[in-house]
Amino acid sequence: MGKPKTKPKRASVAAFLDGIADETGRGECRAVAKLMEQVTGAKPQMWGTSIVGFGSHRYRGASGESDWFLAGFSPRKQNLTLYLMSGVERHQKLLGRLGKHQVGKSCLYLKSLDDVDTDVLRELIEESVKQVISSSS
Numbered sequence: 001m002g003k004p005k006t007k008p009k010r011a012s013v014a015a016f017l018d019g020i021a022d023e024t025g026r027g028e029c030r031a032v033a034k035l036m037e038q039v040t041g042a043k044p045q046m047w048g049t050s051i052v053g054f055g056s057h058r059y060r061g062a063s064g065e066s067d068w069f070l071a072g073f074s075p076r077k078q079n080l081t082l083y084l085m086s087g088v089e090r091h092q093k094l095l096g097r098l099g100k101h102q103v104g105k106s107c108l109y110l111k112s113l114d115d116v117d118t119d120v121l122r123e124l125i126e127e128s129v130k131q132v133i134s135s136s137s
Contacts, residue, residue, distance in 0.1 A: 006048040013044040013052055020111075025075050030078045032073050032080065035118070039125045040070050050074050051083070055129075058137040070129050079109040084124065086131035094124045 002044070013121035014058040017033065030084060033044050053069025072083040088095070088103040095103065099116035104107040108124070110116060 006051060007048040008053070008056075009048065011046040011049075013046055016046060016050075016052065020075055025080070026113075028080055029073065029075050030077055031113060031118075032082065035119075035122055036071050036125060037072065039122065040129055042070065043079075045069075046073060053083075057132055070132055071125055078110060081111070082108040082110065084108055084127075084128040086135075088129040090131070091127060094120055094127065098124065 010058060013033070017026060017029050020029055029052075036052075037044060038052045040054040044052045044054055047053040051072050051074045053071075053072035055070035056067050057070055058067060058111075068085065069083070074081045084091070084106055087106050088108060093102070097117060098120045101113065101116060104108055105108075113121075
C-alpha cells in the first residue's frame, strides 16, 4: 500500500490564507474556512502545502486505509476547489440548485462564491460530512 503524500502539517492556516495574493480570493477562502469550521465543528489544519482541511476520519480506499479530512478546500489558480469527501455525484439535487460550478469525483470547482448560493453550499457540505461520518462508523 502506498502512503498518502498529503498529510496534516503544523503550518499556520492563517499565514497560508494571508499569503493569498488576490484580495477577493483571500476573502472567499476565509469565508469558506468559516463555513467549514461551523459545519464540521473542527478547527482548520493544513494538509500538505495548499489544502485546508477540517476534522478527520479513517478513509478506506483502493490502496488501503489512511486518515483524511472530513471537508477541505484549496485556492487554485483556476478555481477555488472544495473537497467533499462523500463524493460529488450523490448530491445532484443540491448541485442543481447551487449555481455555476464544475465537479470532479470528490471536488467541487468554483470560480467565485458570488456565482453560487451559499446556503445551498452549506447544505452540500453538511450532507457530505454527515455521509462521511455515517460511513466511517
